[in-house]
Amino acid sequence: MKTNKLIILACLSFGLIFVRVNARPWAPVKNEVIYHIFQRSFYDSNGDYHGDLNGIRQKLDYLQELGVTSILLTPLYESAFYHNYFAIDFEKIDAKYGSLADYLKLIKELHRRGMKFYMDMETQYVTEDSRWWKEAFGNPKSPYSDYILWDDKDNKKPSTIVYNLTGLTGYDSVSRKITTANLNSEASKAYNLKLFSFWIDPNGDGKFDDGVDGFRLDHMMDDLDNKGRLPHLFDTFWNPLLTKLRTINPKIKIVAEQANWFSLGTEYLEHGSVDRVFGLRLCFAIRSFDKKLLLANADSTLAMLPPGKQQVVFIENHDVPRFSYAVKSDLAKLKVGCAFNLLMGGIPSIYYGQELGMTGTTANFGATDANEIPDREAFEWYKSDTGKGMALWYKQTGPWKDHFNNDKPNDGISLEEEKQDPNSLWNYYKQMIIIRKANPAFVDGSYKTISNDNDQVFTFLRKDAGQTILVAINLSDKETGANIEASGNPVNIIGDVKPEIKGEKLAINLPAFGVGAWELK
Incomplete structure (x- = not known):
């Protein structure tokens, strides 16, 4: 979900080969391995220190060399916050990432290479900067009045978000009020259908070469934030929406981030019309190196799925401390994590920099979304941790810029250093992916x-x-x-x-x- 996770979660922390990659026409991906990118921190193509869409496109050769087949980004839409959750405008791409034209170039290039793209969506919340808020606040007759959940009849009290928060402060000390969208209003349902449909087929030609291959639904809930204001959303909002989207493109895949991280996600698979959920409990069991926890979660996560449904298996994402931090950068343990991630089952997802052993854990800077920047720092392309493309946006401004120092030069954790070391974690990931793809039982078994x-x-x-x-x-x-x-x-x-x-x-x-x-x- 969004920064600080807005949730209190006790995370359990306890031969060199180079492959030449040839592009091929777009086709359904088999042997899927997802690469989860916090794009602001991946690769900067224009020198402004912010990772962007063109930067990702320029690094697709790298991703294919590693062996991944699909990419999942954090939200792209315009937001006041660096992580882009809590939208200002769902229809605008954050200018730091590029333009709609840049986005379409990336999608078409991914598809030309036979790769897939998943878009992260969170349409449950908007900030005070949104048109909905500006035009409907204090104006019940506004055409946007039904887009927002109000706690009064005069539209003067926008409803709170999760944990009854009314807003957040960004890492750059900019504060914004945030409210909940009224997902059960007919206006909101129609808007979401139009929005999601656009990303499936932007030019409306029915070919989908420019469209997403699926969506990640952030913070999906049946009763949003357990407030009783928007109950039964599976039946009233999500099932109808996803059913209509599948009539546009029956091949899209929907993955839900279950809001309750201690849930196996079964209710989403059985009643929420999604194809996949995240193996959250399995993630924390792997991080524990505790056989009892693994036994308690592996079968329930992987062996008891409803027919046709899948788990996304991961050991890192943008909301948890880096796996390397959990195992104190122990190379042998990092390789064990890789083996679990890629061999156990489901659809494996690798968080950018995980393959290098990048480290970081949640900071304690107070009530700010800066706290999770250490888990989202710049991909380390060079042994000097400086150079073309380094997305060091968080070191350019703000009171926290001198506090982020996980990227140390000449520490053995960079693509430049690890590609040349046959014993490196990067080469281990690459070889494990090759082994996985060469053995059908690891893919579909x-x-x-x-x-x-x-x-x-x-x-x-x-x-x-x-x-x-x-x-x-x-x-x-x-x-x-x-x-x-x-x-x-x-x-x-x-x-x-x-x-x-x-x-x-x-x-x-x-x-x-x-x-x-x-x-x-």
Whole structure:
């Protein structure tokens, strides 16, 4: 969701190959791997220190070299806040990111390469700068009156947002009032249908080469903010909207960010008409390195899905501390996180810079959205952490500019340094993606947790009609062994450890934080 998450959440923290990428005509993506970009911090194409759409387009070769197939951006629309949640105008792209023409060039280039694009949308809230607010405040007869939820009949009291907040202060000390949109008004429903439909097919020609491949619905709720003012939104707002959008393009995918992070998201999949939810509980279980938490969440997240539905599996996003911070930049643990992220199942999502081991955690600067900038700092392209394209927007102005220092020069955490190191995290991610795509069971196979006799070893199967793969991960910092309740002749896919066949079990010995995968013949 938006900055500071507006939620109190205890996060659990406890051979070099270069691939030449050739563009191909747009086609439905298989073997999907999403790359989640906080675009203001990715790559600056025009020297103003703000990452932008042209910068992303210029770096598509990089993304394809890494192996990702789809990109998800944080919101693009005009907002007073750096993260672009809480809109001023849903129809305008933030000028720092570029123009509508720049956006369309990016989408068409993605599709030309056979890649997908997902747009982040949060139409539940607007700021005092919006036309709706300006024209309807104190004017119940305004055509925009029904777009906003009011707490009085005179339109003098715009309703609060989550946690009864009336506004926020930005990192640049600019404060804005914020209110809730009236999603149950007919005017609001019609507006949302028009807005979402435009992004699906901007020129209306029915070809979709210039349109989104899906939406991320931020902070989706059935009873918005649990206030009882907008109840049953699945039935009254979301289901009708998404059904109509699918009549425009039946292939679009809808992923919901469940507002309750401790929810498995089942209610969204069964009643909210979405295709995917985020594996939030699984994310925090992975970050804990706790086998009990993994056991409690893996099956419920991955093995108990309604037919045709999916989980987005991730270990980082723009709302949580970096995984590297959680594991204290331990390279072996970072590689374990990569293995979980890419091998367990669902649709994997990699947060920009995760593949480098970029670090950062929520700061404590008071009541400001600056607190989460450390989780959203500039992608580290160069070992000097300076140079063309570095999106250091947060170091240019404001009272916080000298406090963000996770990007240290010559620390081994940059694309320039890691591409040349065959043992780097970047190369590990690249090879894991290659392995994932080469083995159909990792892409489309079912998930099943497999028992073993060691509390520090986590084992699971990925299986499709033609392939069964056993994965074992040592969660400890010591070499350890385990007897696994699995049978078959193991053929190495990852690692050089060969399990020993012991009747109906397989015995393995893994190095500290070791990862192994075997196809069972």
